[in-house]
Amino acid sequence: xxxxxxxxxxxxxxxxxxxxxxxxxxxxxxxxxxxxxxxxxxxxxxxxxxxxxxxxxxxxxxxxxxxxxxxxxxxxxxxxxxxxxxxxxxxxxxxxxxxxxxxxxxxxxxxxxxxxxxxxxxxxxxxxxxxxxxxxxxxxxxxxxxxxxxxxxxxxxxxxxxxxxxxxxxxxxxxxxxxxxxxxxxxxxxxxxxxxxxxxxxxxxxxxxxxxxxxxxxxxxxxxxxxxxxxxxxxxxxxxxxxxxxxxxxxxxxxxxxxxxxxxxxxxxxxxxxxx
Numbered sequence: 001x002x003x004x005x006x007x008x009x010x011x012x013x014x015x016x017x018x019x020x021x022x023x024x025x026x027x028x029x030x031x032x033x034x035x036x037x038x039x040x041x042x043x044x045x046x047x048x049x050x051x052x053x054x055x056x057x058x059x060x061x062x063x064x065x066x067x068x069x070x071x072x073x074x075x076x077x078x079x080x081x082x083x084x085x086x087x088x089x090x091x092x093x094x095x096x097x098x099x100x101x102x103x104x105x106x107x108x109x110x111x112x113x114x115x116x117x118x119x120x121x122x123x124x125x126x127x128x129x130x131x132x133x134x135x136x137x138x139x140x141x142x143x144x145x146x147x148x149x150x151x152x153x154x155x156x157x158x159x160x161x162x163x164x165x166x167x168x169x170x171x172x173x174x175x176x177x178x179x180x181x182x183x184x185x186x187x188x189x190x191x192x193x194x195x196x197x198x199x200x201x202x203x204x205x206x207x208x209x210x211x212x213x214x215x216x217x218x219x220x221x222x223x224x225x226x227x228x229x230x231x232x233x234x235x236x237x238x239x240x241x242x243x244x245x246x247x248x249x250x251x252x253x254x255x256x257x258x259x260x261x262x263x264x265x266x267x268x269x270x271x272x273x274x275x276x
Contacts, residue, residue, distance in 0.1 A: 012031050240254050
């Protein structure tokens, strides 16, 4: 049974949620403030609605929390991100968190709304938030910030602190398109020619393998001899080379299952590999 107490221009809704392990009564509270201009009848109806909704949430075990976002984000980093995310993703989350905590760190987790997050994303996309050149952040960087926020709120949702994730249906502005710089066939022929005449065997092999395979640089650097099927001219991508400021260079499995793949290559590539 809920009780309602008026406190100034707001109302405190209190719901009993049973007893804890020490046989102490657990009381959940929610504060609701009427919108200016509401009539007495409107206030009464909306207050009743808020009370019923809050009671239903408490019955489901969904409780608003008064924990601040910076405190809960650190909890998520320690309890979930550090052990469940790949090292490169974790390091990106650490860097991404700086702008997020500056904006939301002081706010309660349950008080951050869809509107707050949309305004934050719009700000990153339109103003000079890039600390290096003073320009708006690239769209990919903006998405990284949104992903960080969404992951933290998803964790709060799983712990029964929220009813929904406020990052749902956030719009990320597209931003200017960048034309990809791709070598022409003639430029690739010239590059291979220069590698053959002026480059060492290692560079010739690396460039030739890159041209014919299309592997990412990290995938090329992560290759080992056991990844080569000499009989069938096949190379298998099983790992990627990464770098982070804290851990330096290291290898790890690819980020997705689709990145683990095999590719049959022409004899010219294997002729160079056999010379090593």
